[in-house]
Amino acid sequence: MNYSDSERIATVLENLKIKKTTEIKDADLIIFNTCSVRQAAENRVLGQGLNIKKLKEKNPNLKVGLTGCMVRQTSIQPSQDEKKNNHKIKFQIDPLLKKSPWLDFVFRIEDLKQLPLIYSQLFSQKFKFESESASLTSSKISNPKIQNNAAVVRVALAATLQQSLAATLQQSLAATLQQSLAATSQQLSKSPTPPLPNPLLQETRGFFDSQQTNQLASQKTSKPEARSQIANYFSIAPKTQNNFSVFVPIMTGCDNFCTYCIVPYARGREVSRPWQEIVAECKKLIANGAIEITLLGQNVNSYQDKELKNLPPPQPSPFNEEGVIPAFVTLLRKIHDLPGLQRLRFFTSHPKDLSPALIKAFAQLPKLMPHLHLPLQAGDDEILHRMNRNYTAKQYLQLIKKLKKARPDIAISTDMIVGFPGETKKQFENSLRIFEKANFSMAYLSKYSPRIGTISAKFEDNVSHEEKTLRWQTMNEILKKTALAQRKKMLGKITEVLVENYKEGICIGHTPEFSNIRFPGSKKLISKIVKVKVTEAAAWEVRGEIY
């Protein structure tokens, strides 16, 4: 999701005629797009302060922003005057700005359409907008009337999510920026909206209460304004890094409230895009050369669309016997059937939403690639319960069995957390056992770190750092074995590789099972699907030669 979000951010900046630089020292604008499910990731970002300070000493024009899971409230750093008169600041700013004075602004990714406004506010007196769509000139900017109103914009931005200021923001845009930002403002959110409710942040209790989290999880996002805010974000068509393998977000947010995860608070509740919009985007991408589409969502397989759910599946349907077909499966079928598409993937799925119809889809949709990323997180039932994952280790293994029956060549990858609060040696051993049985082709292993604002941050983080490291290494050793065994099975086989990159005579790509593969070839093979015979297998990749 973050990769796709970065493409959207780049698109908004490119529309403002901002040029990319490969050297961070040359940049006038740096935006960190963060993914911080765990506190350690957040700490790494906040640790950038010293580097940024040095860069700002060399380039006083430099502005630094941050978006992604860490941001609660779109806001700009108050000026020194505003800070001095703190009591007069009537708007709320995100706590990150107080914690990190080197940051000039932060924005919720759903507020991406506010970025041109933030940009105009930050750079208004120093830079020219060159684009026709945002043709503010420095003379217009120096108009004192505009500067006055810019303060209103600042307040409005800082409190984008306060309904009461919505009208002020719109008026200030209309009265001050006039034609100059017209095209840009059309792209802006027409109605800044309040954030999704975040009751757990306000009412976190010091212990895990499954009833509480389950109640919260059952409250699906209902606020139409939240939906329209997300719809605005989705409507920014990203300029993709390459045109042959593309990402299409179909939903965002999460209703699951795993106790260690910040996503439901940071990204809000689940909101799905209308299926027609997704299919239209896929058609456009295919017309532009896409042969592989990866559907994205924090919880992609809980995609909802009432209209799709009520539609009977097309006849004859291999899914009839399953009764109601989840909207996600119907959507998959619609995209699968688009002419020109050769490969379809989706990412990331929750085991509890892996419906029988979806498992069957792996057997019956040939363009759906035989790979599934299915986070397990822990293999001990007590730990799974305290993580609020809503499945048992046995249920997870049953899902894998069914998947392998439906598609024998399917590769399963996963996410695991070691050293969750209270995880005993015995419970870790249970996890190891399930981890080995599941025979993963790849896994992202992390040592637990408490994430402020989540329920588990209130649990005692009582597994020592050394013990977490030891558990991580033990699990990683098992992964090396299972991953190598999976890749050895490919030896001598002919596989189809989508070539994504080329370096020094070697083509790099992915097999249908999403294994990394390298083979000697030429640059002109990039974007092509090539038949390759697998000749060598290592834990993390295979090698081969063109067949």
Ligand code: SF4
């Ligand atoms: S399913 Fe759990 S881990 Fe995944 S995004 Fe939702 S809350 Fe976070």
